[in-house]
Amino acid sequence: IDNFTSVIGRALTGTFYPVLQQAIVFGSAFEGWTSREEEVVYRVLIPLTPPLGHAFHVERDADQQKPGRNFRVRVELECICPRHHQGANPLCFLHHTDVVRRRTRQPNLLDSLCTGFYLDVQKTVLWFCALVRASWRRLPQSRSWHLVLLGSTRSCNLRLNNDQESFLVKVLFGVQRHTSDIFITSRTRGARMPSTMWPETYAIAETKFFRYMARRVPQDSSHLRCLQLLACVLARKDFSIHSVKTIIMRLLNTIPVTQWHRRYFLLQLSDALEQLRLSLEEKHLEHFILGNQRLPEEIRLPQDVKRAKPPNLFHGLAQDPATHALAMQAYLDLHHR
Incomplete structure (x- = not known):
């Protein structure tokens, strides 16, 4: 992916499209476990920063009816004139929009990838996919790999295959909150999400937490084995795998690292099952990142994320007795295996 962004970045020189930053890998494939015995999906996030003469302003969506914390990216033209000499730079979009368009023959970001004043997810995805198609033949990998772009409105999904293997890469785009x-x-x-809405994600922080713990637990730690086993079994029951992952992360953050040695595998598996049982019975499991004041210092959170009230991941179970009964049955089936 970095090869893609490097080639695309050179092609974007002198334009006013978002600047592609170094890709960040995340998700189970990079944490050392998988939830199913199916194909592994390699998830990648490409951070976007504003081009010259533009600024991004992240705004929280006020609609509390939508699930999770959602934001919009307001794009504003920014003055690039010398200080105290506004209007002196003929290439300043803010003061000389028509002049810049005429000289550069390039649209500003508001004209290209925005709907109104807000960065549009679908337009951004289509733009990047078009760049991938145009850039693929310039990469050395194109000589030995075949690339297929799979349709999606909110991500760029790449199928790469050759005579020996095939894998799927899911590319997401994002804007960093502060330096966190x-x-x-x-x-x-959720369904019918507006194309200008950008949900907040904690997946990067979660992957960083797993890497942090990997440096501290014993070399033959059992935590990934526990997670792998529970995830594979519960995936067949249509159970929320993220809730299982949350329980393992909470145990990792509380149990002394020495107790994750492989000889304690059955004990840790029992602890995880007990935490799952209690959470299901209480219909309550707090989010691991949001509102967590006990994370390692190297995992950087904005203040509003630190101070947020942790949402209940089992809120749906509390609202729907039938779904709760199915979840409890899935747990009982697992416990008696």
Whole structure:
């Protein structure tokens, strides 16, 4: 992916499209576990920063009816004139929009990838996919790999295959919140999501937490084995895999690292099952990142994320007795295996 962004970045020189930053890998494939015995999806986030003469302003969506925390990216033209000499730079979009368009023959970001004043997810995805198609033949990998772009409105999905193997890469786009490990991204959350809405994601922080713990637990730690086992079994029950991952992260953050040695595998698996049982019975499991004041210092959170009230991941179970009964049955089936 970095090869893509490097080639595309050179092609974008002198334009007013978003600047592509170094790709960030995240998700189970890079944490050392998978939830199903199916194909592994490699998830990548490409952070976007504003081009010259533009600024991004992240605004929280006020609609509390939508699930999760959602944001919009307001794009504003920014003065690039010398200080105290506004209007002196003929290439300043803010003061000389028509002149810049005429000289550069390039639209500003508001004209290209925005709907109104807001960065549009679908337009951004289509733009990047077009750049991938145009750039692929310039990459050395194109000599030995075949690329297929799979349709999606909020991500760029790449199928890469050759005679021996095939894999899927899901590319998301995001804007970093301050200098933290929290991003607002193009990921899908719920149906009929407006194309100018960017949900907040904590996946980068979660992957960073797993890497942090990997440096501290014993070399033959059992935490990934526990997570892998529970995830694979519960995936067949249509159970929320993220809730299982949340329980393992909470145990990792509370149990002394020495107790994750492989000889304690059955004990840790029992602890995880007990935490799952209690959470299901209480219909309550707090989000691991949001509102967590006990994360390692190297995992950087914005203040509003630190101080947020942790949402209940089992809120849906509390609202729907039938779904709760199915979840409890899935747990009982797992417990008696």
